[in-house]
Amino acid sequence: GESVGLHLPTLSVQEGDNSIINCAYSNSASDYFIWYKQESGKGPQFIIDIRSNMDKRQGQRVTVLLNKTVKHLSLQIAATQPGDSAVYFCAEKGGYQKVTFGTGTKLQVIP
Amino acid sequence: DAGVIQSPRHEVTEMGQEVTLRCKPISGHNSLFWYRQTMMRGLELLIYFNNNVPIDDSGMPEDRFSAKMPNASFSTLKIQPSEPRDSAVYFCASSQVQVTGELFFGEGSRLTVL
Numbered sequence: 001g002e003s004v005g006l007h008l009p010t011l012s013v014q015e016g017d018n019s020i021i022n023c024a025y026s027n028s029a030s031d032y033f034i035w036y037k038q039e040s041g042k043g044p045q046f047i048i049d050i051r052s053n054m055d056k057r058q059g060q061r062v063t064v065l066l067n068k069t070v071k072h073l074s075l076q077i078a079a080t081q082p083g084d085s086a087v088y089f090c091a092e093k094g095g096y097q098k099v100t101f102g103t104g105t106k107l108q109v110i111p
Numbered sequence: 112d113a114g115v116i117q118s119p120r121h122e123v124t125e126m127g128q129e130v131t132l133r134c135k136p137i138s139g140h141n142s143l144f145w146y147r148q149t150m151m152r153g154l155e156l157l158i159y160f161n162n163n164v165p166i167d168d169s170g171m172p173e174d175r176f177s178a179k180m181p182n183a184s185f186s187t188l189k190i191q192p193s194e195p196r197d198s199a200v201y202f203c204a205s206s207q208v209q210v211t212g213e214l215f216f217g218e219g220s221r222l223t224v225l
Contacts, residue, residue, distance in 0.1 A: 032212040043115075043202050043216030044154070089154065093212030096166055097142050101154040 008087065010106040019077040021105045023090030026071070030092035033066060034099070035075045038087045044101075047075070047088075077107075085109045113137070115217035117203050123223045129191040132220045135184055136205030144214060145178055145188050146202040154202075160186065193224045 013019045025033065031052045036044035050057045050064045050073075057064050063076040073090050090102045116135040124130055136143050144159040158168040163180045171178070175194070180186040190197055200221045204214040 034212050036214075041218075043204070043219055044214075045216070046213045049212060091212070097161060097206065097212070098156065098159065098167055099144065099206075099212050099214055100156055101146075103153045 008104050008106045010108060012108045012110060013080045014110050015082060016079055019075075019080045019084070019107060021075045021077075021088050021107065023073040023075075023102050023105075024071055025073055025090065025092050025102070027092055027094050027100075028068070028071065030094045032093040033064070033073050034091045034093065035062075035064060035073075036089045036091060036101070037084075038089065038104070040086075044089060080107075080109050082109045082111055115203055115205050115215050117201075117217035117220050119220055120218060121221045121223075123225065124193055125225050126194055127192045128224075129189065130193045130197075130222060130224075132188040132201050132203075132222070134186045134188070134203030134217060136186070136203070137215055138184065140205035140207050140215070141183065142206045143180060143186050144204040144206075145186070146204065147199045148202060148219070149199040157188070190222075193222075195224045198222055198224050 032049050034049040035047040037047050038044040048059045048062050048064050050066050055066050061078045065074045087104045087106050089104045091099050093099050118133045142161050145157040147155045147157055157170045158178045160180045176190055178188045200219040202216050202219045204216045206214045
């Protein structure tokens with residue numbers, strides 16, 4: 001039969017606007033949550049992480065928010081640029097260094 | 112500073128053939144991960160090693176898949192015999208234990224099984 005691929009949610013953002021990418025995680029015992037960026041034809045690249053005992057962490061142009069009550073993670077990108085166009089994955093680190101990835105969100109920046 | 116090095120970058124083979132993918136982690140990293148990425152399933156963790164010892168291989172699809180890490184600077188993922196459904200991009204990643212969970216990925220090996 002015909003195979004059906006994953007339908008990646010897509011976020012389209014105007015250049016210069018802020019982007020918010022959301023993720024639901026599954027394991028309440030995870031101790032770190034991480035965001036990765038994957039550009040076409042490349043491996044995922046680390047952006048920012050947050051420890052489970054924190055609710056917010058800021059980097060350069062990026063902010064990660066963690067809501068453990070509803071098991072929700074978000075990545076905010078300020079002043080989105082064309083180079084931010086990629087697929088973004090949230091990941092969680094559980095026991096003994098095991099890192100598992102979510103399904104990803106495609107970010108399209110409109111010039 | 113060299114990152115994670117994977118080979119081959121691309122491989123096309125016929126069903127039934129043996130495939131061996133290779134990975135050299137970043138020097139000093141003591142955890143190594145093999146992931147598979149497909150449109151159907153996204154990024155799946157196949158197996159990971161800590162200090163060259165396999166810790167969790169529950170993601171390995173079936174007995175046709177095997178992985179080894181004979182030393183701290185080399186790992187292989189072998190598929191024997193290969194099948195068309197094994198077509199995917201296989202990523203190797205490494206990290207340091209006791210650090211945050213930041214993984215350093217290679218560029219991937221794109222496998223096509225005809």
